[in-house]
Amino acid sequence: MSRGAPAPTRTNWFGPQRRPQSIAGLLMVAPFMVLFLLFQLWPILSSFAMGFTDMTSRDLRSPFAVNFVGTENFSGLLADPTFRRALLNTGVFVVVAIPLTMVCGLALAIALNSGIRRLKGVFRAAFFVPVVTSTVAVAVSWKFLFADRGVVNWAVGLVGIDGPNYLQDTAWAMPVIILLAVWRMTGLVMVLFLAGLQGIPSDLYEAARVDGAGTWRQIRSITVPLLVPTLLLAGVLLSVTFVQVFEEPFVLTQGGPLSSTTTASLFVYDLFGFGRYGEASAASYVLFLAIAVLALVQFRVFRRRT
Amino acid sequence: MTALQTPVAPAPVASPPHSPSRRPRRWRSWFVYCFLAVAAGLTVFPLAWSLLGSFKPSAEIIRIPPELLPENPTLGNYADLLADDFVRYFANSTVVAVASVVGNMALCSMVGYALAKLSFPGKRIVLLAVLVTIMVPGVVMFVPLFVTVNAFGLANSYGGLIIPFLVGAGGVFVMRQYLLDIPDELLEAARIDGAGEFRIFTRVVLPLCGPALATVGILTFLGSWNSLLWPLVVAQTKDLYTLPVALAFLSQGDGTINYGVSLAGSVLTIAPIVLVFLFFQKYFIAGIATTGIK
Numbered sequence: 001m002s003r004g005a006p007a008p009t010r011t012n013w014f015g016p017q018r019r020p021q022s023i024a025g026l027l028m029v030a031p032f033m034v035l036f037l038l039f040q041l042w043p044i045l046s047s048f049a050m051g052f053t054d055m056t057s058r059d060l061r062s063p064f065a066v067n068f069v070g071t072e073n074f075s076g077l078l079a080d081p082t083f084r085r086a087l088l089n090t091g092v093f094v095v096v097a098i099p100l101t102m103v104c105g106l107a108l109a110i111a112l113n114s115g116i117r118r119l120k121g122v123f124r125a126a127f128f129v130p131v132v133t134s135t136v137a138v139a140v141s142w143k144f145l146f147a148d149r150g151v152v153n154w155a156v157g158l159v160g161i162d163g164p165n166y167l168q169d170t171a172w173a174m175p176v177i178i179l180l181a182v183w184r185m186t187g188l189v190m191v192l193f194l195a196g197l198q199g200i201p202s203d204l205y206e207a208a209r210v211d212g213a214g215t216w217r218q219i220r221s222i223t224v225p226l227l228v229p230t231l232l233l234a235g236v237l238l239s240v241t242f243v244q245v246f247e248e249p250f251v252l253t254q255g256g257p258l259s260s261t262t263t264a265s266l267f268v269y270d271l272f273g274f275g276r277y278g279e280a281s282a283a284s285y286v287l288f289l290a291i292a293v294l295a296l297v298q299f300r301v302f303r304r305r306t
Numbered sequence: 307m308t309a310l311q312t313p314v315a316p317a318p319v320a321s322p323p324h325s326p327s328r329r330p331r332r333w334r335s336w337f338v339y340c341f342l343a344v345a346a347g348l349t350v351f352p353l354a355w356s357l358l359g360s361f362k363p364s365a366e367i368i369r370i371p372p373e374l375l376p377e378n379p380t381l382g383n384y385a386d387l388l389a390d391d392f393v394r395y396f397a398n399s400t401v402v403a404v405a406s407v408v409g410n411m412a413l414c415s416m417v418g419y420a421l422a423k424l425s426f427p428g429k430r431i432v433l434l435a436v437l438v439t440i441m442v443p444g445v446v447m448f449v450p451l452f453v454t455v456n457a458f459g460l461a462n463s464y465g466g467l468i469i470p471f472l473v474g475a476g477g478v479f480v481m482r483q484y485l486l487d488i489p490d491e492l493l494e495a496a497r498i499d500g501a502g503e504f505r506i507f508t509r510v511v512l513p514l515c516g517p518a519l520a521t522v523g524i525l526t527f528l529g530s531w532n533s534l535l536w537p538l539v540v541a542q543t544k545d546l547y548t549l550p551v552a553l554a555f556l557s558q559g560d561g562t563i564n565y566g567v568s569l570a571g572s573v574l575t576i577a578p579i580v581l582v583f584l585f586f587q588k589y590f591i592a593g594i595a596t597t598g599i600k
Contacts, residue, residue: 013427024503025426028416032473036435038458039451039470044442047450060456108345111338119339125587126346129353132583132590134532136550137575140557140568141356144367151355151372183349191591215334244445247534251554265445265535272449272539280449288446295441 051282057275066278073282083283085259086267087290093178093263094242101182101238102231105189110219112190113197124194128187135184139251143167146176167253170260177248177261185241189234196230197223236298243291264290353576360384360570367565383566384574392571394545395552399575402467402537402548403530409472410526411519417473418481418518419511423493424503439475444535452539466540467548471530477522480593484518485511521593524586531579549575 013022053066077083145151146166153163166172208218246265255262264287271280359367362376460466496506534550541547553571583590
């Protein structure tokens with residue numbers, strides 16, 4: 001019945017009591033751990049090492065014959081104007097796309113949650129569909145829509161504006177990429193916000209209405225403050241996704257024109273494509289550090305607010 | 307005593323169900339519907355335009371002023387797509403996605419169960435491994451992962467496309483959270499009846515996991531089907547391209563882009579997943595709301 005004598009310093013995992021569970025547990029996690037060691041941990045560690053070498057695609061056959069170059073890759077990267085531009089572009093993308101996605105998602109969630117009943121499911125499905133679509137496939141059609149003589153410029157022309165050739169224009173290419181990302185992710189945060197809104201007790205709004213608060217005031221003083229945990233969750237989620245942005249520029253612009261849409265991921269991919277693995281690993285690590293710092297900052301803020 | 311009072315209390319507060327104040331809301335709900343309709347229209351427009359465009363001849367797609375509906379509907383774009391090996395790419399995408407789904411459903415449920423309900427040595431290490439995997443973004447990993455996969459001779463093979471993603475940490479997390487809620491008494495009862503641990507897992511636990519397994523399956527399918535970066539890195543010859551890779555290269559070709567074929571390929575890539583979504587909406591939304599995709 002009882003576990004016997006007071007537990008010794010070490011648990012006897014393979015004693016008659018515990019053996020069946022220990023063995024079953026170990027066997028069940030074994031495939032995961034093997035895959036983890038081979039395809040997660042080893043690459044993480046080896047990429048750190050690779051970042052300090054001059055490894056290229058020609059060294060694939062004999063990975064241990066590469067030369068140690070110290071921090072040369074890192075200093076080289078930081079001196080490379082394209083890399084700095086890529087970091088800047090990624091930063092701009094993240095800083096603009098996150099609030100934009102949140103505002104759109106919040107507006108849709110509030111509208112859906114405002115007590116309407118008819119067509120609610122249809123609208124929700126429509127807003128969520130972009131989340132499940134392939135970015136590549138959508139980007140293909142956006143390329144046509146935003147072409148010089150595309151549908152967007154035709155529509156803009158109706159009100160008398162001569163639209164630019166968006167994807168070939170250093171000022172306009174990035175906004176189109178941001179728009180695509182916002183379009184695709186708004187439905188995701190909307191769902192998160194809908195779940196969060198359902199947790200706000202309705203008598204709060206009741207009381208506010210009795211006190212004469214209008215809709216806008218209710219949103220500002222009740223909805224948003226009570227959604228802070230959800231907002232932060234969405235923020236973390238979006239920033240991790242957006243910092244890695246790759247597919248949109250890869251299909252729409254390939255980083256052009258004049259590196260105006262080269263993102264950090266695209267930069268790493270290009271280095272990889274040229275076979276410069278050592279430098280690509282170093283660049284990955286810089287990106288990784290940026291992501292880690294970002295996540296850390298957000299968790300700090302998160303903890304303080306709750 | 308208290309039990310006697312409960313049924314009486316809530317009844318008399320007859321309030322209009324769910325809509326506290328009625329009249330002035332009429333205008334507001336009009337406004338809300340207009341807003342939602344415009345937003346939904348803008349959201350769906352690019353998809354609708356692609357779908358309808360895929361049935362237009364190329365000249366009609368780029369014609370200005372544009373027409374939404376095809377004037378001379380044609381299946382020519384899809385015929386061209388078939389001639390251009392897209393059957394192969396579609397099959398590749400399907401094979402990779404199905405293998406990943408099966409692998410994840412089997413392996414994630416085992417790991418999730420072990421973490422939630424079994425006590426065994428090294429459990430903390432496994433949990434740590436799951437967390438590390440969730441935290442490290444794919445973009446950071448792909449260069450060293452390619453070197454590793456290549457060292458195993460898996461570059462440019464189905465194995466290379468599938469094996470590194472056979473068990474996703476997100477799926478493990480979903481399963482573990484779900485299984486934590488299953489009562490221990492159930493498992494204890496089975497143990498007392500003399501059932502072995504694996505028998506308990508397959509006969510008692512798995513049958514209860516339907517919704518969680520559906521979520522894992524759907525999230526895996528979604529991730530695999532839409533994935534671009536890794537297939538782009540691993541598949542070096544055309545016979546291993548998946549749909550997104552083939553489509554990306556198709557639309558990158560400068561100058562001689564075939565508009566119709568591109569749009570048809572785009573529809574072929576989007577349609578299956580949207581259909582799956584419409585059927586299993588509940589699981590998509592629940593799964594994505596808990597794990598946040600990818």
